[in-house]
Amino acid sequence: MANTILVGAQWGDEGKGKIIDVLTEQADIVVRTQGGNNAGHTVFIGEQKYVLHLVPSGILRKRKLCVIGNGVVIDPVSLVAEIDGLGRFGVRCEGNLFISETAHLVLPYHRELDAQREILKGKNKIGTTKRGIGPAYGDKAARTGVRMIDLINPPRFEEVLRRKLKENNEILKAFGAKPLSFKKVHAAYRAAGDRLKPFVANTVVLLHEAVREQKDILFEGAQGTFLDIDHGTYPFVTSSNTTAGGACTGSGVPPHRMDLVLGVMKAYTTRVGEGALPTEDPTLAKTLHEMGREFGATTGRARRCGWFDAVATRYATMINGIDELAVTNLDGLDGIDPIRVCVGYRLNGKRLQVPPCDATQLENCEPIYHDFPGWKKPTHTARQISELPSAARRYIKAIAELTGAPLRIVSVGPTRNETIVL
Ligand code: GDP
Ligand code: IMO
Ligand code: MG
Numbered sequence: 001m002a003n004t005i006l007v008g009a010q011w012g013d014e015g016k017g018k019i020i021d022v023l024t025e026q027a028d029i030v031v032r033t034q035g036g037n038n039a040g041h042t043v044f045i046g047e048q049k050y051v052l053h054l055v056p057s058g059i060l061r062k063r064k065l066c067v068i069g070n071g072v073v074i075d076p077v078s079l080v081a082e083i084d085g086l087g088r089f090g091v092r093c094e095g096n097l098f099i100s101e102t103a104h105l106v107l108p109y110h111r112e113l114d115a116q117r118e119i120l121k122g123k124n125k126i127g128t129t130k131r132g133i134g135p136a137y138g139d140k141a142a143r144t145g146v147r148m149i150d151l152i153n154p155p156r157f158e159e160v161l162r163r164k165l166k167e168n169n170e171i172l173k174a175f176g177a178k179p180l181s182f183k184k185v186h187a188a189y190r191a192a193g194d195r196l197k198p199f200v201a202n203t204v205v206l207l208h209e210a211v212r213e214q215k216d217i218l219f220e221g222a223q224g225t226f227l228d229i230d231h232g233t234y235p236f237v238t239s240s241n242t243t244a245g246g247a248c249t250g251s252g253v254p255p256h257r258m259d260l261v262l263g264v265m266k267a268y269t270t271r272v273g274e275g276a277l278p279t280e281d282p283t284l285a286k287t288l289h290e291m292g293r294e295f296g297a298t299t300g301r302a303r304r305c306g307w308f309d310a311v312a313t314r315y316a317t318m319i320n321g322i323d324e325l326a327v328t329n330l331d332g333l334d335g336i337d338p339i340r341v342c343v344g345y346r347l348n349g350k351r352l353q354v355p356p357c358d359a360t361q362l363e364n365c366e367p368i369y370h371d372f373p374g375w376k377k378p379t380h381t382a383r384q385i386s387e388l389p390s391a392a393r394r395y396i397k398a399i400a401e402l403t404g405a406p407l408r409i410v411s412v413g414p415t416r417n418e419t420i421v422l
Contacts, residue, residue, distance in 0.1 A: 002259035003217045005247040008224030009263040009316035009403070011271035012242075013296070013303065015328030015411055016264050017041025020057040020220050022409070022419050023262075028215040029065045030058025031207065033250025034240035035222030036073040036106055036136065037082075038129040040297025044415045048089065051297045054079050056220050059091055065210075067203050068099045071240065071250020073136040075106040076151060076192035083195075099196060100203040101149040107161075107189070108180050109168035110135035116175040126236055127273030129298050137229075137239035148200050151193040161186055204252035211257050219247035219258075225316040226271075226355075233359055236275025244320040263322035263405060265313050267330045267396070270303040272296045276362040278355075279306035279342045293332060307340040307369065310402035315354050317404045325400050326409035330379055330392060331418075337374025339395060342367035343402060372398065380413040385420055388412075 004023065008014040021043045024030055032039075037053035043060055044050075052059070054074060056066040068074065083093045110132030117134070118125045128134060139145040146164060150157050162182060169179035210217060223242040226232045231243055240246060244261050248254060268284065271277045285305035288294045294303040316322065333339055345352040345365035356362050375389035382388045388396075388410075400407040410420040 003211070003219070003253070003257055004260045004262055005219040005221065005244050005258055006262045006264060007221040007244055007316075007320050007322070008242065009265040009313050009320070009322065009325075010224045010269055010309070011226045011277070012224040013040075013270055013272065014224060014264040014266050015326075016221060017043045017052060017057045018328065018411060018414060019262075019264050019326045019409060020218060021060060022416055023218055024058040024061045024064055026216060027058065027064065027218040029067060029207070029210055029217045030056040031067040031069050031217060031219050031251050032056045032072050032222065033069040033219055034071040034242060034246040035238065036131060036133050037075050037078050038131045038133045038238060038298060039222035041220075041222075042297050042414065046415065050086070050089070053082055053298065055082055055086065055093065055097060058218065058220070059086065059093060059096060064096065066093075066097045067207065067251070068097070068103060069203055069251040070100040070102040071246060072100070073104050073106050073133060073140070074099070074148065075131065076196055077188050080192045080195045094198070097199050098201045098203050098206055099148060099199045101147070101200050103148050104136055104140045104145040105147065105151060106132040106136040107146065107164065108185055109165065109172065110139070112172055112177055112180070113168070116172070116177050120175070125274060127275075131298075134239045148196070151189065152197045152200055154190060154193070157190065157193065158186065161189070207251055207253050211253060217253070219251065221247065225319060226312060231319050233275045233362060236273065236359060260323050261321050262324050262326060262408070263313070263316060263320060263403075264326045264328060265316075265403070266328050267308060267333055267399070269306040269309050269312070270294055272299070272301050272303045276359060276365075277304055277306050278311075278345060278362065278365045279309045279340075279367050280304055281306050284336070287336065288332060291332070307342055307367070308399050309342045309367070310399060311342055311345055311353065311355055313399070313403040322405045324408040325403060325405045326411065327396050327399065327407065328411035330396065330410055331412045333374065333395075334378055335374070335376060337376055338371040339374050340369040340371055341399060341402065343370045344368040380418055382412055382420060383417075385410065385422060388420075
């Protein structure tokens with residue numbers, strides 16, 4: 001399978017978890033390289049639903065190594081809860097999961113600051129997951145962060161935490177928020193540190209050994225292209241590089257060891273949180289929500305929904321260097337007719353082929369649609385492309401062509417079986 005970077009080509013929740021689970025069958029190692037427990041990756045094994053936040057989705061297949069790379073920000077208490085939760089379903093992380101010693105920690109003051117900054121922003125809020133992601137990456141960039149390597153060194157952690165809490169409690173007080181108790185935070189984080197210590201490793205060396213042994217590595221992207229801190233719809237983005245380059249910096253595996261970039265995209269568009277979504281359509285959202293679909297895997301929020309936006313996905317192909325595509329949730333469009341696809345934006349009378357970088361301009365873009373006939377038949381039983389209704393085949397062929405990369409996978413349901421590999 002070679003070394004594959006899997007990225008979300010839209011605004012997150014493209015179905016990356018499901019596709020990772022399918023591809024893990026042929027991989028040796030699955031690596032998360034950015035983001036934190038803001039991610040929610042859903043995998044169904046039969047009827048059983050798993051939602052992974054920090055642990056790579058590859059953990060659900062036996063004898064596959066999973067790595068949380070240096071680029072991830074880790075809330076250790078929440079990671080322990082996730083590992084324990086998996087354990088209750090018989091999924092063993094011990095011996096299969098490795099955590100980078102240089103990954104930064106999310107501390108309770110990061111979560112509190114995330115919440116306070118959102119309150120202060122009022123109607124301009126980002127709509128974050130309130131998991132402390134922005135403030136944790138902020139500390140990393142400011143060189144004031146705390147890392148896994150500090151957490152598993154008790155005297156050092158105590159000293160650093162004392163200092164960090166003193167400073168951050170002053171900031172919290174300025175926001176009018178309650179200061180945090182050193183005793184409580186220290187006890188919870190030390191306990192988590194003891195639990196996680198056996199998992200902590202130099203994952204850069206581990207991955208380079210795997211590369212030397214020609215193991216197949218799958219890099220599991222979190223969030224999506226338009227939530228990228230550099231290339232997304234700033235400021236309505238997350239705080240990491242969600243695009244392909246993030247897989248290199250977040251793991252220590254260099255670009256020329258990567259073989260393929262796979263872009264995952266839904267057959268329509270969703271976004272959770274604030275910021276422009278040019279093809280947003282409340283009627284389509286209502287239809288999908290009434291089907292019980294499109295509720296956030298991390299926060300449970302109803303996702304905003306819109307038509308497939310080929311301007312966005314074409315840009316994603318360029319930024320990530322997408323070689324192949326996986327289209328998910330085709331079955332979500334089964335009852336819809338006609339099905340709209342955005343093929344260009346119009347802004348101030350001009351036609352645009354790339355999304356403008358300015359958030360207000362993007363907000364003002366009007367989509368130019370091409371309508372496709374619906375198929376009005378269920379697709380979830382198809383296992384070969386030829387078993388799809390011809391209108392569905394025409395639709396996926398068109399969105400792949402507009403996106404500018406060959407189609408490799410079509411997903412027609414949430415489980416492993418409901419997958420067509422071309
Ligand atoms: P991720 O964050 O990219 O891993 O995506 P999420 O798990 O947050 O959201 C994707 C949702 O779509 C989850 O509920 C998946 O179970 C579901 N899903 C993925 N692919 C398909 C599909 O082809 N059909 C259907 N019906 N559901 C899918
Ligand atoms: P997965 O990996 C969808 C969104 C939030 C918010 C913005 C910033 O499941 O695709 P943050 O908490 O990161 O500071 O929030 O980014 N967001 C996601 N949206 N899927 C995700 O992850 C997301 N992770 C963050 O809703 O708009
Ligand atoms: Mg998700």
